[in-house]
Amino acid sequence: MNAYALLFPILIPLLGVVTLLLGARSLQVQRIGGVVFAALTFAASLYLVFVVDQADYVVIQLGGWEAPFGISMVADRFSAVMVAVSSFMGIAVAVYALSEIDDTRLRKFFFPLYLVLIFGVNGAFLTGDLFNLYVWFEVMLIASFVLMSMGGEKGELEGGLKYVCLNLLSSMMFLAGAGILYGKTGTLNMADIAYQLAMAENADWALSSSMLLLVSFGLKAGMFPFFFWLPASYHTPPSAVSAVFAGLLTKVGVYALFRSYTLMFVPLFPHVQEIILWLAILTMITGVLGAASHFDMRRILSFHIVSQIGYMVLGLAFMTPLALAAAIFYLVHHIIVKTNLFLVSGVVIRLKGSCDLAKVGGLCKSAPWLALLFFIPAFSLGGIPPLSGFWAKFAVVKAGIGIESWGAVTAALLVGVLTLYSMTKIWAEAFWKQQPDAVAVEVPKPVGHLAWMVIPIAVLSISTIVIGLFGEPLFAFSERAAAQLLDPQGYISAVLPTVAEVSP
């Protein structure tokens, strides 16, 4: 019975999609159904975390075909925690969407598409098969393509076009890499690929496919030098959509990178460690410099996604138990905080009609509660103790000091300061400055009650504080997850119980 815990976070959103399509006539059904199914998915994902933490690995061989012949679904602690935190964002943004997504978008099936997105994201986290991962990526992408461009405004279409083209290109590279890997190993099961590579005397022949996958996942994750689609498109759709994209989509790329280099390509890792390290450093620096040069809240935040991705990939490049634990902790912290900041930018747009920092101001006086709710995630992102971002950054830097990677540590600290600088810029311009009177911006007609926007933001802010003050259980969990990642043998034996031990 417990093994089926793995299927609920995938099947519940799918059931939700079907239900909402059947009830497409009534917008009330769409709203209530969207929130209810997102909430159920979150509950199922919490149960999955609970089950996985007890059992270490939960494996299902779909259709009763034994691995490596069938498709395996696998949950270890890392994928379980990713599913849980994504589903948490899923429910938070679904509630937020009640008061931001207008009737036209609801009639264009906003909520069914939103649930398809969650369905795809959760599937990508839980699959144990490389080709199946490609399919989940496509499920997630097609939903995100439509969500991004459904408004039909000029900016959305243009940003959407860039987003779609580059992501399609990345999928092609993924497919090519998976195809080559299949040609060489004769299997697509990730555990089996890992086993074959570990048993091979010299695994260099897999280097070409590993590079194709690195570029493909790097493109999806928004790593340097492939990130240009991200800041060109994430600021165009409604805030609820950018928030869920910012929180989830790039992290699926990061997850896939972690999965491939801690499981499948372990024997190749020494070859690519230096490359990943430099990509991570350059991702951090270019991202934060882009953010520092911008003057629009959502563009600044988009560039910060890029720079924060660098920290997580840095954890992968260090590849020590502490570094991986730090990276997992960072992922959880970042998903919550970044989603929250995009949600806040949506409230700013609702109150002031724009989130261009030159046009807004005086929010500290007119909406002091919003100032507080912005302050918490913003300064958590900047790494101010005792908020969650401080511990995440602290752990990454400590891991870097542990292996004496001074260049990376310097870059991480410097980028932290610059992050703080651009957060202070938003704070000073949007909240402290007087409202500039020369500019008249048309405030859009509000859709739903403001409370539906504020409640998710408040909940996410509180979880940031809680992770900051009482983060120890989460960090201990991250450490256990990291220990699992560093022991690919455990994963291989869980999926393929019959194969022999991998020789070290």
Added chain:
Amino acid sequence: MEPLIALLIGILFAAGIYSLLRRSIVKLVIGIVLISQGANLLVFTSGGLLAGRPALVKAGATAPPAPFGDPLPQAMVLTAIVIGFGLTAFLLALVCRAHEAVGDDDINAFDNTDT
């Protein structure tokens, strides 16, 4: 046969990248389609090519007579073709709308959301 297909895959990728680098958005779509066909062909060939040896089990036997063609890449490539078909249809619609909104098919006119 394989070297010929390999050459074809290379040509498809090269032509696709060349089209991607052109300035017209229609050629952008053509480039993506060509690359996607190249990737499909690559997956298809990855199992090795064996003419006239389908993986069909004779009545009464439990395994097809060796050597037989690997059916898995064919299943995968079918999936990939269907996915690619859907995405291309969406991309064409998006390009059409974006062209209406921006009023130009030159990629350089699509710089309003850039940085």
